[in-house]
Amino acid sequence: MKANSPFFPSYYGEFHCLAGQCEDSCCSAGWEIPLDDESYGLYKALNIPDIDGSLEKGEDGDRIFKTVLRDGKRRCVYLGDSGLCRLYALSGGRLGEVCSRYPRFLEEYDGFAEAGLSVSCPEAQRLILLAKRSSYSALGESPGEELLAFIHPAREHCFDIAFSRPGDEAAGIIYYSGIYLQDELMRGSKEYSLPTGERSLFGRIASLYIGFSSYLIESTDILLDSWREGLIRASSGELGDENALSDKEKRALLGYLVYRYFLKAVNYSDISAVCGFIAQSYHLLTRMPGDAYENMRLFSKELEHNRENLDAAVGYFL
Numbered sequence: 001m002k003a004n005s006p007f008f009p010s011y012y013g014e015f016h017c018l019a020g021q022c023e024d025s026c027c028s029a030g031w032e033i034p035l036d037d038e039s040y041g042l043y044k045a046l047n048i049p050d051i052d053g054s055l056e057k058g059e060d061g062d063r064i065f066k067t068v069l070r071d072g073k074r075r076c077v078y079l080g081d082s083g084l085c086r087l088y089a090l091s092g093g094r095l096g097e098v099c100s101r102y103p104r105f106l107e108e109y110d111g112f113a114e115a116g117l118s119v120s121c122p123e124a125q126r127l128i129l130l131a132k133r134s135s136y137s138a139l140g141e142s143p144g145e146e147l148l149a150f151i152h153p154a155r156e157h158c159f160d161i162a163f164s165r166p167g168d169e170a171a172g173i174i175y176y177s178g179i180y181l182q183d184e185l186m187r188g189s190k191e192y193s194l195p196t197g198e199r200s201l202f203g204r205i206a207s208l209y210i211g212f213s214s215y216l217i218e219s220t221d222i223l224l225d226s227w228r229e230g231l232i233r234a235s236s237g238e239l240g241d242e243n244a245l246s247d248k249e250k251r252a253l254l255g256y257l258v259y260r261y262f263l264k265a266v267n268y269s270d271i272s273a274v275c276g277f278i279a280q281s282y283h284l285l286t287r288m289p290g291d292a293y294e295n296m297r298l299f300s301k302e303l304e305h306n307r308e309n310l311d312a313a314v315g316y317f318l
Contacts, residue, residue, distance in 0.1 A: 006106055006113035009259065010135045011127040015103070015117055020215035024122050024294070026102050027085065029301055030074035030223055034062040039096035048090050054078065105304075109266060112143035117221030119256060120300035125293065129245075131252045133163035136259055147266050150189070154181055154271075157260040162258055167250030167286065171279040178275020185271065205283045207317070209238055212280050213288070215316050220309040222301065224288075227298040234288040244292040253296070255283050260304070268314055276317035 027033075035043075036053060040063060043051045043145045054077045058064035067074040078087040088095060103121035107114050117124035136159050143149060158177060161170045176199055213234035245253065257278045265271040285296055303310045 006108075006115040008115040009117075009131065010137075011131055012104075012115060012117060014127055015124055018123050019085075022083065022122060024297055025075075025079065025083060026099075026121060027072045027076040027079040029120070030067065031301070031305065032058040032060075032062070032064045033076060034058065034064050034096075034098055036064075036097040039094070042094060043087070046091055048087065077088045096186055107263070109143060109263065110145040112145070112148060112261075114263070116259060118304055119301055120297050120305065122293075122297065125296060129252045131255055133159060133255070136255060141314050145266070147185075147269075148263065150185070151181065151263065151271060155258060157234060158262060159255060159273075162254040163251050166247065167254055167282065168202050169200050170251070170254055171282045172202030172205055174254075174275050175201045175205055175279035178272040178278075181275075182239045182270060182272035201279075205279050208280050209283060209287060210235055212284060212316060216313060218269075219312045219315070221306070223302055223306075224298060226294070227302050229293060230288055230290045230298065233290070234284065238289050239287050239293075240289040240292065242287065244288060250282075250286055250312055253285065254278075257281055264314075268318065270318055273317035274313055276313045280317070281313075 015063060040051075040055075052252055053068055055063050056066050066077045069075075076085075078085050080086045085095070085099075086260055103124045105116055105118055105119040107116075117128060119125045119128050154177065158174050161173050161177075164170075165173065179201075202214055213231045216222075217228065217231050217235060222231075261274055261278050265274040268274060281299065287294065303313055
C-alpha cells in the first residue's frame with residue numbers, strides 16, 4: 001500500500017468549508033499559519049498588495065501570516081469582517097497549502113497512510129459526531145510493518161467496543177485492552193488476540209480526571225486562555241453537564257479518538273500509554289465544565305495541532 005493512497009473514514013469526502021458562516025474560524029485560532037514557497041511566489045506574481053508586509057518569521061523560521069487582535073481573538077491579518085479571507089478574493093480563490101488542506105490531516109506510517117478530519121473545525125466536528133461504526137469499516141487491509149500489523153486488528157476491536165457499548169464503559173475497556181496488549185507485546189506475541197474476560201477500568205480513568213487536567217496545565221504550552229480556564233476548573237474537581245452530549249455523540253467521539261490516536265502507538269512504542277490517553281481524553285471531554293463542543297475544538301487546537309503538546313500529554317501515561 002503506497003503512503004500517497006491513504007484510507008479515510010466514509011465522512012471524509014462530505015466536508016465543505018462554511019467560510020463566512022463558520023462559528024469558530026481556523027483563521028481566528030491564534031495559530032502560526034505558514035505560507036509555502038510556491039504560494040508565496042504565486043501571490044508575488046499576482047501583485048497582491050502588501051503581501052510582504054503581511055508576513056513575518058515564525059518560531060520555527062517559517063514564513064507565517066501576521067495576526068491582529070480583534071474581539072479578544074488573534075486573527076489572521078487577511079480575515080475580513082465578513083468572516084471571509086481577503087487573500088482568497090484577491091488571488092482568485094488560491095489558498096496556500098496549509099489553508100487549503102485544513103481541517104484534513106494525513107498520518108503516514110511505514111508504507112501505510114490514513115487521512116481524516118480534525119475535530120477542531122466546527123463543520124468537521126459535526127460530521128465526526130454523526131459517525132457510526134460503518135464510517136470506519138473501509139480502512140483497508142492490515143499493514144505489513146510488524147507492530148502495525150499487531151495493533152491494526154486490535155484497533156478494529158476497539159472500534160467495535162466504542163460503538164457498541166455505553167461510552168464510559170467502552171473507554172474503560174479500551175484502557176484495559178491497552179494494558180493487556182502491551183503485556184502481550186512484552187511477552188513476545190506476534191499476533192493480536194482478543195483479551196479474555198474484558199473488564200472496565202473506568203474507575204481508574206475517573207480518578208485521573210483532576211491529575212490529568214493539572215498535568216496539562218503544567219506540562220503543555222497553552223495557546224488559548226479559554227482552554228486554560230477550563231482545565232483550571234477541571235483540576236479543581238468541577239464537573240460539567242454529563243448529558244451535554246448524547247450517547248450517540250459520546251460513542252462517535254470515542255471512535256474518533258481511537259481512529260486518530262490508536263496507531264500512534266508505533267511512535268511511542270507503548271500501546272497502554274496511547275489507550276490511556278484515548279480513554280482519559282474521552283473522560284475529560286465528556287466531563288469538564290463549559291461547552292462540550294467548544295471543549296472538543298479547544299482540545300484539538302491545543303493538542304492535535306501541536307506535536308510537542310501531544311507528546312507531553314501522552315507522556316502522562318508512559
